[in-house]
Amino acid sequence: xxxxxxxxxxxxxxxxxxxxxxxxxxxxxxxxxxxxxxxxxxxxxxxxxxxxxxxxxxxxxxxxxxxxxxxxxxxxxxxxxxxxxxxxxxxxxxxxxxxxxxxxxxxxxxxxxxxxxxxxxxxxxxxxxxxxxxxxxxxxxxxxxxxxxxxxxxxxxxxxxxxxxxxxxxxxxxxxxxxxxxxxxxxxxxxxxxxxxxxxxxxxxxxxxxxxxxxxxxxxxxxxxxxxxxxxxxxxxxxxxxxxxxxxxxxxxxxxxxxxxxxxxxxxxxxxxxxxxxxxxxxxxx
Amino acid sequence: xxxxxxxxxxxxxxxxxxxxxxxxxxxxxxxxxxxxxxxxxxxxxxxxxxxxxxxxxxxxxxxxxxxxxxxxxxxxxxxxxxxxxxxxxxxxxxxxxxxxxxxxxxxxxxxxxxxxxxxxxxxxxxxxxxxxxxxxxxxxxxxxxxxxxxxxxxxxxxxxxxxxxxxxxxxxxxxxxxxxxxxxxxxxxxxxxxxxxxxxxxxxxxxxxxxxxxxxxxxxxxxxxxxxxxxxxxxxxxxxxxxxxxxxxxxxxxxxxxxxxxxxxxxxxxxxxxxxxxxxxxxxxx
Numbered sequence: 001x002x003x004x005x006x007x008x009x010x011x012x013x014x015x016x017x018x019x020x021x022x023x024x025x026x027x028x029x030x031x032x033x034x035x036x037x038x039x040x041x042x043x044x045x046x047x048x049x050x051x052x053x054x055x056x057x058x059x060x061x062x063x064x065x066x067x068x069x070x071x072x073x074x075x076x077x078x079x080x081x082x083x084x085x086x087x088x089x090x091x092x093x094x095x096x097x098x099x100x101x102x103x104x105x106x107x108x109x110x111x112x113x114x115x116x117x118x119x120x121x122x123x124x125x126x127x128x129x130x131x132x133x134x135x136x137x138x139x140x141x142x143x144x145x146x147x148x149x150x151x152x153x154x155x156x157x158x159x160x161x162x163x164x165x166x167x168x169x170x171x172x173x174x175x176x177x178x179x180x181x182x183x184x185x186x187x188x189x190x191x192x193x194x195x196x197x198x199x200x201x202x203x204x205x206x207x208x209x210x211x212x213x214x215x216x217x218x219x220x221x222x223x224x225x226x227x228x229x230x231x232x233x234x235x236x237x238x239x240x241x242x243x244x245x246x247x248x249x250x251x252x253x254x255x256x257x258x259x260x261x262x263x264x265x266x267x268x269x270x271x272x273x274x275x276x277x278x279x280x281x282x283x284x285x286x
Numbered sequence: 287x288x289x290x291x292x293x294x295x296x297x298x299x300x301x302x303x304x305x306x307x308x309x310x311x312x313x314x315x316x317x318x319x320x321x322x323x324x325x326x327x328x329x330x331x332x333x334x335x336x337x338x339x340x341x342x343x344x345x346x347x348x349x350x351x352x353x354x355x356x357x358x359x360x361x362x363x364x365x366x367x368x369x370x371x372x373x374x375x376x377x378x379x380x381x382x383x384x385x386x387x388x389x390x391x392x393x394x395x396x397x398x399x400x401x402x403x404x405x406x407x408x409x410x411x412x413x414x415x416x417x418x419x420x421x422x423x424x425x426x427x428x429x430x431x432x433x434x435x436x437x438x439x440x441x442x443x444x445x446x447x448x449x450x451x452x453x454x455x456x457x458x459x460x461x462x463x464x465x466x467x468x469x470x471x472x473x474x475x476x477x478x479x480x481x482x483x484x485x486x487x488x489x490x491x492x493x494x495x496x497x498x499x500x501x502x503x504x505x506x507x508x509x510x511x512x513x514x515x516x517x518x519x520x521x522x523x524x525x526x527x528x529x530x531x532x533x534x535x536x537x538x539x540x541x542x543x544x545x546x547x548x549x550x551x552x553x554x555x556x557x558x559x560x561x562x563x564x565x566x567x568x569x570x571x572x
Binding site: 005006008009010012013015016026027029030033034037038040041045 | 291292294295296298299301302312313315316319320323324326327331
């Protein structure tokens with residue numbers, strides 16, 4: 001997905017969100033916002049995904065605020081909030097006529113936990129309850145289910161903390177179907193993306209083999225990924241599930257077939273996929 | 287109302303909205319966005335209302351795009367859309383148990399037509415229908431009604447084109463109560479604010495004496511206003527109704543008692559008035 005002109009003003013809005021998470025003075029925040037604005041002036045409209053300038057912007061913030069993980073607290077907060085919903089969600093899934101479909105839907109709905117986009121805390125329970133009643137805007141389930149029958153495993157490229165609780169339930173369903181599940185989290189802190197610690201905190205390691213992608217870039221830039229990650233990414237007997245917008249932005253034109261699970265959270269993505277804002281997406285790129 | 291750090295990233299977002307209204311290339315849009323970003327770096331966090339940098343930003347756009355009135359088409363479009371609703375709205379008001387209150391409420395609801403905030407077209411009919419069912423978040427009607435009994439006239443400081451159709455119905459109700467209504471529009475194009483032409487287009491001149499404030503600044507900066515405007519503003523036998531956020535920002539701390547009718551459309555205003563986003567406001571500053 002290519003950067004659009006809309007992404008450029010969005011950078012400083014996202015910066016403000018990140019800066020609100022950090023305990024610093026408003027004058028320090030203003031100083032950092034100004035550095036982000038100066039950087040924004042230089043961003044070209046080229047073939048790069050929006051994740052690329054977003055990555056640079058978050059590096060500016062981490063460096064100038066002297067805070068290696070501005071979203072540390074909010075990640076823990078939403079892991080806890082999602083864990084509180086786990087039992088109910090798991091019950092709904094296990095009582096559904098199609099467990100796999102329902103688990104996938106909750107994994108998409110869980111992508112609402114995204115502090116690259118949301119700029120304030122929200123009531124997760126209420127949000128999940130509303131979103132779950134919404135039909136999918138794009139639904140490639142039939143193709144997924146057919147291919148899954150032949151696959152030995154699934155690589156899940158995770159997105160956010162909190163959200164991984166919903167991914168964990170999907171991983172359990174896949175494991176119960178006899179599939180090997182490999183769960184890839186980020187190698188270092190970036191936005192509110194899940195790390196190894198988050199995966200362990202929510203017990204994802206009970207359902208899946210957890211690996212990291214070996215880097216801390218926004219989205220998934222294969223040239224930055226570890227050999228271990230690439231081994232699973234390239235396994236022909238594995239399906240790939242990619243969660244969230246940044247992974248979509250950086251992987252949607254990849255020659256490898258990937259199933260993208262995400263909520264459409266900005267106008268640029270909405271135009272790319274021709275869906276409504278807020279739409280729930282289960283889209284295969286080939 | 288003082289500028290907040292949130293207002294600084296918001297400038298380039300508002301710029302993008304304005305630039306979408308103009309028929310220019312994306313590369314020209316990018317060039318102008320970059321100038322706005324460069325200007326944003328210099329905006330101080332001081333006592334000025336957000337309307338002040340917003341005004342400078344819109345001047346940058348008008349100059350660099352060589353377009354004196356980027357919102358010209360959308361103003362006409364929403365005048366027409368609001369005129370289509372006029373008969374229905376007027377019927378609801380004339381059948382209401384309290385006509386004045388209902389007319390005021392529709393004048394607040396009409397403030398939803400604001401392309402400083404909204405970045406795309408929306409279905410006015412559906413929006414008005416939803417908003418009208420919403421109770422006011424702040425309601426100073428009792429004080430207004432008491433003071434209106436003693437007043438000879440009302441000065442309405444208008445905000446947006448389209449919205450003035452709802453203001454016109456309020457003006458008619460006030461006129462039917464025996465009050466002189468003076469309607470002040472902007473002296474020159476700025477955002478989608480109503481001008482003399484808009485007031486005449488929607489027939490506001492049948493219910494009120496129309497004047498301009500003699501300038502094209504965002505909001506109401508009294509030092510820029512015409513003598514005619516100030517004469518009405520300072521009349522002790524007149525009540526003042528101010529529409530919309532920019533007029534609120536620039537007038538809320540004025541020693542003159544003013545009744546502000548607006549929808550709360552951004553987090554900075556939400557914090558200032560301690561209401562929910564989207565809240566309908568009927569607030570007196572004294």
